[in-house]
Amino acid sequence: MAMLRWVSGIAVAVAACGLVAxxxxxxxxxxxxxxxxxxxxxxxxxxxxxxxxxGDHVCGEFNGKNAFGAYAGFKRFIVDEREGVVSExxxxxxxxxxxxxxxxxxxxxxxxxEDAQKAARSTSLPAEVEQASIADIRAAGExxxxxxxxENLWISRCSQ
Numbered sequence: 092m093a094m095l096r097w098v099s100g101i102a103v104a105v106a107a108c109g110l111v112a113x114x115x116x117x118x119x120x121x122x123x124x125x126x127x128x129x130x131x132x133x134x135x136x137x138x139x140x141x142x143x144x145x146g147d148h149v150c151g152e153f154n155g156k157n158a159f160g161a162y163a164g165f166k167r168f169i170v171d172e173r174e175g176v177v178s179e180x181x182x183x184x185x186x187x188x189x190x191x192x193x194x195x196x197x198x199x200x201x202x203x204x205e206d207a208q209k210a211a212r213s214t215s216l217p218a219e220v221e222q223a224s225i226a227d228i229r230a231a232g233e234x235x236x237x238x239x240x241x242e243n244l245w246i247s248r249c250s251q
Contacts, residue, residue, distance in 0.1 A: 123149035123170040130176060131155035140165065147171055150249035153178075167241075169248055179245075180238050186231035188220035190238070 120142055128137035133156045142151030152165040166179040182190065223231070 120144065120149060123151075124153075126170055127153050127168050127176055127178070128155075130178075132158065136162075138162070138165075145249050145251050148248050150245070167245055167249075169244065177241065177244065179241050180234065182234050182238060183227070183231060184219040185223045185227045186234040186238070188218075188223075189231055189235060192220065 124137070124139050124142060127139075128134040131137055131153075136156050138154040140152050140154075142149065144150075149170040150168070152167050154162050154165045157163045168176055168178040170176050220228075220231075
């Protein structure tokens with residue numbers, strides 16, 4: 092009887108703290124969702140889909156409300172003990188235009204603004220890109236760099 096209480100106590104402690112594998116605490120899915128939602132404008136309105144554990148990470152998609160109270164669209168996220176929450180970065184209209192122009196190009200091939208411009212030369216550019224200032228284009232290059240860093244992180248951690 093005492094052994095049964097001891098085993099039950101261990102099971103409750105592990106469930107309360109999350110699982111541990113290889114010395115790294117694994118986030119329970121509900122806790123990962125709570126951490127992601129806490130970063131949103133309206134945490135109670137957060138919607139999630141495709142949330143799953145991959146190794147010691149939790150990967151999925153979330154949708155949150157914007158300043159107008161409308162849902163902004165699903166974005167991907169990764170949660171782990173070491174880095175916390177990493178979510179897909181927002182892109183300005185200029186950065187989205189460049190991304191669309193180089194859609195068929197692998198993220199590994201486009202690492203700088205010059206690479207993006209070279210890849211985009213052979214396609215017609217959206218008006219946002221054609222009319223953008225040099226400062227906007229530089230900012231778009233930095234946004235795309237962060238976006239492609241996230242893409243590579245997502246591929247390496249969540250596409251297993």
